[in-house]
Amino acid sequence: MALLYRTFLPLFLHIFLLSGSVWTKVELSMHESVEVYLGDSAQIPCQYSFTNGYNMSSFVMIQWFVSFAGNNSRVRIFYADGNQQIADNNTEYTGRITVTSDQKGAQLTIQDIQISDKREFFCQVNGLAAGNAEGKTHLRVFARPEAPVIEGVLDGISVTNKHPSKVASCEARNGFPKPNITWYKNGVPLISKPGHVKMLILVTREYSGFYSVQSTLEYKVVKEDKDALFSCEVSFFVPGAVRTVESDSINITVHYPTTMVKMWKESPQGLVKEGDTVKLRCQGDGNPIFNRTQEPDKDLKGNGDSLILPPVSRKDSGIYQCRPLDIDGDTKVKGEMQLTVHYLDPAVVEPKDSELVVRGEHLIATCNALSSLKTHVVWYKDGKQVGQNNTLPLNDATYETTGEYTCEVSVPSFPALHTSGSVHIIVHGGPQLLGVDQVLQAESAGRVVNLSCEAVGYPVPSISWNIVGSQSWDEVVSKANEHMAHSVVSVKVTSDINALCNVSNNMGAEVKIFSIKAIPSITSAAPFSPAEGSGVIIVVIILCLLLLATLGSILYFLHKKGKILCGRSGKQEITKEKTTKDDIVVEMKTNTKNEEAILLKAVNGDKKGPNDQ
Numbered sequence: 044m045a046l047l048y049r050t051f052l053p054l055f056l057h058i059f060l061l062s063g064s065v066w067t068k069v070e071l072s073m074h075e076s077v078e079v080y081l082g083d084s085a086q087i088p089c090q091y092s093f094t095n096g097y098n099m100s101s102f103v104m105i106q107w108f109v110s111f112a113g114n115n116s117r118v119r120i121f122y123a124d125g126n127q128q129i130a131d132n133n134t135e136y137t138g139r140i141t142v143t144s145d146q147k148g149a150q151l152t153i154q155d156i157q158i159s160d161k162r163e164f165f166c167q168v169n170g171l172a173a174g175n176a177e178g179k180t181h182l183r184v185f186a187r188p189e190a191p192v193i194e195g196v197l198d199g200i201s202v203t204n205k206h207p208s209k210v211a212s213c214e215a216r217n218g219f220p221k222p223n224i225t226w227y228k229n230g231v232p233l234i235s236k237p238g239h240v241k242m243l244i245l246v247t248r249e250y251s252g253f254y255s256v257q258s259t260l261e262y263k264v265v266k267e268d269k270d271a272l273f274s275c276e277v278s279f280f281v282p283g284a285v286r287t288v289e290s291d292s293i294n295i296t297v298h299y300p301t302t303m304v305k306m307w308k309e310s311p312q313g314l315v316k317e318g319d320t321v322k323l324r325c326q327g328d329g330n331p332i333f334n335r336t337q338e339p340d341k342d343l344k345g346n347g348d349s350l351i352l353p354p355v356s357r358k359d360s361g362i363y364q365c366r367p368l369d370i371d372g373d374t375k376v377k378g379e380m381q382l383t384v385h386y387l388d389p390a391v392v393e394p395k396d397s398e399l400v401v402r403g404e405h406l407i408a409t410c411n412a413l414s415s416l417k418t419h420v421v422w423y424k425d426g427k428q429v430g431q432n433n434t435l436p437l438n439d440a441t442y443e444t445t446g447e448y449t450c451e452v453s454v455p456s457f458p459a460l461h462t463s464g465s466v467h468i469i470v471h472g473g474p475q476l477l478g479v480d481q482v483l484q485a486e487s488a489g490r491v492v493n494l495s496c497e498a499v500g501y502p503v504p505s506i507s508w509n510i511v512g513s514q515s516w517d518e519v520v521s522k523a524n525e526h527m528a529h530s531v532v533s534v535k536v537t538s539d540i541n542a543l544c545n546v547s548n549n550m551g552a553e554v555k556i557f558s559i560k561a562i563p564s565i566t567s568a569a570p571f572s573p574a575e576g577s578g579v580i581i582v583v584i585i586l587c588l589l590l591l592a593t594l595g596s597i598l599y600f601l602h603k604k605g606k607i608l609c610g611r612s613g614k615q616e617i618t619k620e621k622t623t624k625d626d627i628v629v630e631m632k633t634n635t636k637n638e639e640a641i642l643l644k645a646v647n648g649d650k651k652g653p654n655d656q
């Protein structure tokens with residue numbers, strides 16, 4: 044159909060032009076372009092007039108055409124004359140266009156503008172004798188793109204990269220006509236510069252007719268770019284203007300040669316001992332990637348910027364280093380630290396476990412524990428401190444020396460380290476009697492006395508008794524422990540007794556001798572040993588002497604003859620006087636005389652003369 048019109052029209056116009064009697068002319072004017080948003084409606088006016096007073100109400104025919112971009116062909120979309128106004132059937136504008144006309148001209152209105160409506164619209168006017176004229180308007184269609192989306196690279200970018208590296212990409216989708224993308228760094232536009240800044244643009248024509256533009260920024264980063272903010276901006280045309288929309292800003296991770304690295308021990312705090320888990324950390328001025336070396340050249344597997352050493356031993360002591368992992372790998376920058384793992388080995392006690400020592404011998408016990416720090420040793424025996432040196436001299440061993448010796452080793456500068464060890468010392472030797480080894484005793488006949496014999500020795504001594512002079516005796520106590528034996532025999536004194544306690548072991552024997560003198564006596568006065576009651580005796584003597592003096596005075600006054608001396612005078616004199624006195628009151632003083640004799644004997648036995656009183 045469209046083809047039909049095109050062939051027909053030129054012929055038709057030619058006929059009219061030849062037959063025109065008056066030379067008139069059509070004048071037509073149209074806008075060069077009309078701009079409109081997608082989806083809106085567009086008005087394309089076509090104004091025309093006739094020169095030489097051509098009657099406007101005469102026959103005028105107006106036709107509207109559109110052109111195809113690819114070929115130069117065109118299609119009519121509307122026809123109007125004095126009688127009819129018809130939108131052509133089966134064109135893409137059928138049903139979407141209307142034409143209004145008045146004295147000045149006509150106006151084509153297109154509804155619901157599509158991207159495909161971006162084309163030229165022709166208005167052709169035929170005024171028969173007045174001739175014809177044609178004009179065109181370029182319809183421009185605009186669609187705003189979506190806001191630009193920026194995406195920075197996630198990996199860090201090294202300043203040592205020789206060529207510009209991809210920093211970010213930016214996409215603006217579904218715009219019309221094609222939008223542009225501009226890059227900014229810190230708000231300043233980036234301009235393409237060989238070797239430094241490069242933008243790769245990819246334009247996609249969507250099926251819908253829209254343009255999507257993607258731009259990739261390649262950039263040679265410098266250290267300062269770690270703080271830079273990158274953004275992109277989309278610019279696009281709208282009716283009568285240019286608009287821009289900016290993206291978010293992003294920052295990037297820049298790896299650059301580290302100029303300073305610090306390395307330190309994060310945990311534990313303070314000194315490190317064997318068995319601790321140690322965490323070392325490494326940090327540089329930027330975003331270095333670390334790589335650790337413990338001499339000699341052994342790489343350790345780190346975790347980020349930390350290095351965790353599982354339970355350490357003294358072998359882990361040493362110098363630890365970390366260095367940034369650079370592309371060229373030969374950086375001189377490194378962090379370094381000394382790790383010292385302290386230790387205290389179990390105490391070694393010499394002699395070991397238990398040791399036999401012969402009585403009187405000298406022994407030196409030692410306690411040593413290998414440590415990386417200065418140690419302090421304390422020896423204990425039965426919970427009591429006995430020494431503060433790693434050596435413990437045990438001179439002239441006695442049975443008291445026997446026992447368990449424990450040494451506690453501590454590290455004053457690192458209390459978490461301590462250990463201990465022990466040795467059991469056993470003193471070996473012949474029996475040794477406890478107490479006196481000879482007992483002389485006077486006992487009233489018929490009494491029962493206990494004879495006690497106690498000795499220490501190792502091996503434990505055995506005690507045997509040999510008792511001469513008594514038929515009846517019993518062992519009433521028999522006790523023994525590791526190195527002591529005790530035996531008590533109960534003996535009835537019938538006559539003088541000689542008892543012998545023989546304590547012996549395989550190292551020797553000792554005897555204790557008991558001599559008991561039996562006193563035939565009917566008094567119940569308790570026998571006493573020379574050592575006991577001397578104080579009481581002295582008091583009794585003084586009282587007796589005072590009594591004698593008083594008695595003497597009384598006698599003096601009674602008989603008025605002689606003179607009794609008292610005080611610092613000889614024993615003989617007192618005895619003499621006493622004898623005199625005894626003679627006088629002999630019947631009443633028998634007991635007294637007897638008692639005094641015993642008392643004096645006892646005092647002499649104690650080597651204290653009456654002059655000492």
Ligand SMILES: *[C@@H]1O[C@H](CO)[C@@H](O)[C@H](O)[C@H]1NC(C)=O
Nearest residue numbers: 095096097098099100101102
């Ligand atoms: C134009 O033509 C119409 C009738 O067709 C007529 O009535 C009118 O007077 C004419 N005007 C002029 C200026 O010739």
Ligand SMILES: *[C@@H]1O[C@H](CO)[C@@H](O)[C@H](O)[C@H]1NC(C)=O
Nearest residue numbers: 110111112113114115116117
């Ligand atoms: C010109 O192009 C349009 C579509 O682009 C097509 O429909 C038409 O047939 C073409 N005309 C000629 C003469 O090739």
Ligand SMILES: *[C@@H]1O[C@H](CO)[C@@H](O)[C@H](O)[C@H]1NC(C)=O
Nearest residue numbers: 044122128129130131132133
């Ligand atoms: C357009 O089509 C309608 C029917 O669909 C028809 O009546 C009319 O004559 C046609 N017009 C043209 C100009 O072919």
Ligand SMILES: *[C@@H]1O[C@H](CO)[C@@H](O)[C@H](O)[C@H]1NC(C)=O
Nearest residue numbers: 221222223278279280285286
């Ligand atoms: C896009 O860039 C081209 C080429 O520099 C320029 O001609 C055009 O005007 C730009 N478009 C916009 C919307 O800025």
Ligand SMILES: *[C@@H]1O[C@H](CO)[C@@H](O)[C@H](O)[C@H]1NC(C)=O
Nearest residue numbers: 269270271293294295296297
């Ligand atoms: C990058 O930006 C994020 C969010 O704005 C911020 O948390 C981060 O610290 C920045 N990084 C650098 C290296 O500036």
Ligand SMILES: *[C@@H]1O[C@H](CO)[C@@H](O)[C@H](O)[C@H]1NC(C)=O
Nearest residue numbers: 333334335342343344368372
């Ligand atoms: C440490 O760096 C060297 C080269 O410098 C490399 O061969 C090695 O793989 C790195 N080790 C780790 C754990 O990154």
Ligand SMILES: *[C@@H]1O[C@H](CO)[C@@H](O)[C@H](O)[C@H]1NC(C)=O
Nearest residue numbers: 407409430431432433434435
């Ligand atoms: C510890 O013993 C050593 C000899 O073994 C001696 O030189 C040192 O003085 C002793 N130290 C003390 C505190 O007794």
Ligand SMILES: *[C@@H]1O[C@H](CO)[C@@H](O)[C@H](O)[C@H]1NC(C)=O
Nearest residue numbers: 491492493519520531532533
């Ligand atoms: C002798 O020893 C035994 C047992 O210890 C005791 O029962 C007894 O009374 C003692 N006899 C004398 C006279 O001390």
Ligand SMILES: *[C@@H]1O[C@H](CO)[C@@H](O)[C@H](O)[C@H]1NC(C)=O
Nearest residue numbers: 507545546547548552553554
């Ligand atoms: C004491 O006993 C030991 C061992 O039985 C013996 O060898 C020794 O002769 C005895 N000593 C006396 C004085 O009896």
